[in-house]
Amino acid sequence: GYVDSPAVFLVAVQRTLAKMTDLPSTVCVLQYADNLIISSETREDCEKASIIVCNVLAQAGFKASKEKLQWVQPKVMYLGHIIMPGLRVISMDRVQMIRKMKSPQTVQQLQSFLGLVNYCRSWTPDCAIHDRHPKSVIDHKAPPKMPLNWTDEAEMHFTALKKASTVAPSLDFPTF
Structure with missing residues (x-):
């Protein structure tokens, strides 16, 4: 193509x-x-x-x-969001995808997770704090299937990021 x-x-x-x-x-x-x-x-x-x-x-x-x-x-699904008058929320499908993600084993799996979380970034408290460490274990020159050097600290931030992206406050309209 x-x-x-x-x-x-x-x-x-x-x-x-x-x-x-x-x-x-x-x-x-x-x-x-x-x-x-x-x-x-x-x-x-x-x-x-x-x-x-x-x-x-x-x-x-x-x-x-x-x-x-x-x-x-009056209420539509658009690009993974539910949009209605004065409100935009993350779809439950997106929330479930994040909740079901297991700890990444490869560069590609981590990038996939970070992409999902980044999509919800506006709603996620402390997203920049929690995604910094998992991002730091990525060797950008490594092939996508390369195993990660996954640490306990990376796991802690991964878990915190998952939770922050899927709890009630992150599902409301973002406040800037």
Whole structure:
């Protein structure tokens, strides 16, 4: 496949959406890769905007996935978050993935864990303190399957990071 396909697709959708001029002023359309979210102050404006967006994309040859479609809902799942008026929380699927992770044995497993935790970083108390030590055991020149030099201290911070990423305070709207 073509290496830049996702970037090319992203730009093509952006250019298509930029042509829309008749959206209600209260509407916001956000795009992340092939995911779109349409928000508005009223259900009517959201429905009108959703129809406009779908028609514009269809006329340009794009197709939508019925499985991913969440039509004019007050609560939606978007990029691993549950979004509703005034609130954004981490999905329980994401929380369960973190909870189920075992202590990493390889560079790749640790990077996978840190990626999951980093996704929830805004909600995680002391994330920078706890992820510093596990990161320090990674030899960035080592192949992904290389065993880690895992220490008791790394395990302590790994466990603390897992707990901090999956407890109630980390599931609320982040406060900056």
